[in-house]
Amino acid sequence: MDTPRIRTSVVTGANRGLGLELARRLLERGDHVIAACRAPGRATALNGLAGEHPGRLHVLPLDVADARSRAAFAAELPLVLGEAGGIDLLVNNAGVLHSGERFGRLGEANLEHSFRVNAAGPLLLAQALAPLLADGATVANLSSQLGSIAGCSRFGTPSYNISKAAQNMATALLAHALADRGIRVIALHPGWVQTEMGGEQATESVGESAAGLLDVIDGLGEGDSGRFLDWRGTALPW
Structure with missing residues (x-):
């Protein structure tokens, strides 16, 4: 019998x-994981995980x-993948939130940086890695x-909100672009998570959010591509 x-x-x-x-959780379930960050030399916890x-x-x-x-x-990935085949899951998690923004004092720099990281980055990375994605x-x-236009109820974190709304459109576009290969593309809200970005007042632990997100990803069906879901699998308004 062939080995899976x-x-x-x-x-x-x-x-x-x-x-x-x-x-960490993908490793625990047996995946081969390629972890990306801007400065691997300073990623102490991640390098420790690699050692394990x-x-x-x-x-x-x-x-x-x-x-x-x-x-x-994208050029280095095939060397790392070797005979493992294509990428089964791409998680575009990298993001940025500029705090302290106020109407009347917004600047172009934060808006442009947020768009490059939160919206253009995931779209262009997915495009670059498309040949390496498994069918x-x-x-x-x-x-x-906060990227939901229908859910907008106040003025706050505009650079983040606007860039996440743009990312949601990128998700919908990618779902169409990759549909003929059976590749599912989804937008996921992880909850208000207790991270450096989310802050101490956040309501979800990192473990709860990560576990929920992976459950949602594992449970996706063919008709779920292009959807906007939270970490519990609940559909969110665009």
Whole structure:
């Protein structure tokens, strides 16, 4: 009997918080994991995790907002994948939130940076990695309910909200672009998570969010591509 192929997962922004926890849980379930972050040399916890899983966790540099970095990452991946085959799961987790923004004092720099990291980065990375995605793979874009236009109830964190709304459109577009290969593309709200970005007042632990997200991803069906769901599998308004 043939040995089942080991699944390969790619997680961006994997040096801390939710990305690190997702990488840990993917390893625990037996995946081969490629963890990307901007500065691997300073990713102490991630490198420690790699030491615990020799040969199954590879840490690579990636700045999703930089075209040359994305190209270098895409070029190096086949060397890491080897005979493992294609990528079964791409988690676009890397993101940025600029705090302290106020109407009347918004600047272009925060808006442009947020768009490059939160919206353009995941879209262009998925495009660059498309040839390496296995047929039937999943692309999970870590979005936010703050990117819901229908759910907008106040003025707050505009650079983040606007860029996540743009990311949601990118998710819908990617779902169409990759549909003929059976690749599912979804936008996922992880909850208000107790990370450096979410803050101490957040309501969901990193473990709860990561476990829920992976349950949702594992339970996706053919008709779920292009949807906007939270970490419990509840559909969110666009």
